[in-house]
Amino acid sequence: DGGITQSPKYLFRKEGQNVTLSCEQNLNHDAMYWYRQDPGQGLRLIYYSQIVNDFQKGDIAEGYSVSREKKESFPLTVTSAQKNPTAFYLCASSPRTGDGYTFGSGTRLTVV
Amino acid sequence: RKEVEQDPGPFNVPEGATVAFNCTYSNSASQSFFWYRQDCRKEPKLLMSVYSSGNEDGRFTAQLNRASQYISLLIRDSKLSDSATYLCVPRTFGNEKLTFGTGTRLTIIP
Numbered sequence: 001d002g003g004i005t006q007s008p009k010y011l012f013r014k015e016g017q018n019v020t021l022s023c024e025q026n027l028n029h030d031a032m033y034w035y036r037q038d039p040g041q042g043l044r045l046i047y048y049s050q051i052v053n054d055f056q057k058g059d060i061a062e063g064y065s066v067s068r069e070k071k072e073s074f075p076l077t078v079t080s081a082q083k084n085p086t087a088f089y090l091c092a093s094s095p096r097t098g099d100g101y102t103f104g105s106g107t108r109l110t111v112v
Numbered sequence: 113r114k115e116v117e118q119d120p121g122p123f124n125v126p127e128g129a130t131v132a133f134n135c136t137y138s139n140s141a142s143q144s145f146f147w148y149r150q151d152c153r154k155e156p157k158l159l160m161s162v163y164s165s166g167n168e169d170g171r172f173t174a175q176l177n178r179a180s181q182y183i184s185l186l187i188r189d190s191k192l193s194d195s196a197t198y199l200c201v202p203r204t205f206g207n208e209k210l211t212f213g214t215g216t217r218l219t220i221i222p
Contacts, residue, residue: 031208042199042214043156050208058209090155094208100146100201101210103155 002027006091006104012112013078013085021076021107023091030096032074036060037088046089049074050096078109086111113138116213118200123218125190132186133216135200142202145183147174149196150215156199160185187218195220 004025013019023032031050035043045058049068063082068074074093078085088108092101117136125131137145144163148156160167162183166175173186183202187194197215 033209035212040214043212045209045211048209088153096208100148100158100161100203101156103157106155 004091004093004102004104006089006107008107009105011107011109013109015111016080018077018079019109021078021089021091021109023074023076023104024072025074025093025102025104026072027093027095027102028071029093029102030071031094032068033092033094033101034058034064034066034074034076035090035092037090043090046076085109114213115139115211116200116202118198118213118216120214121217123216124221125218126221127190127192129190130186130188131190131218132184133198133218134182134184135213135216136180136182137200137202138181139202139204140178140181141204143205144203145174145176146201146203146210147172147183147185148199148201148212150199151196156212159198190220192220192222194218 007022033048034046037043044060046064047066049055065077090106091104094101115138147159149159150156160174162174171188176183197217199215201210
């Protein structure tokens, strides 16, 4: 079955460490996105990519980095420059036809 | 004005009742609309897509009012499993980004 897979489901990070969140899709979607959600809040866009080897900053890109070397994969790195990284991270993808997103099941990142 | 505005609720509704809530959007160029439901600590899941005046899928009906720039979601014969947060998301042609509001929280009471 086609879908979008995020891993790990839970991630614990020490302060000052970089961590990378994985996002893989087999839906043949062109566009991929990373959102962050804090408790009781809406989704905020971190980065998005419409084609391979190209990506754009979203509303809260500071302290994050991404790559898009393959159509299927869009990993997100949370760097030590991100001052408050504890959150629920959601990856999504969509075709270029204007349909809605398909979301992965998310990664909960906690700084310890 | 925010791009998307929804009443955050919570709406507490008895099981079996009909409930409706609205979503207003600011960009008159928005052409398609999506309703997502998000359960607690889970990812949003697409509930319904609206490309014209409205859409109906079983107990769920979405109505679009372009003149007043709002879209509504009606849930008939509500069930306990309908308890969730409902997110309204407008989309503009050529803009690959979707802006999510904080959603409307619905609780169905037995």
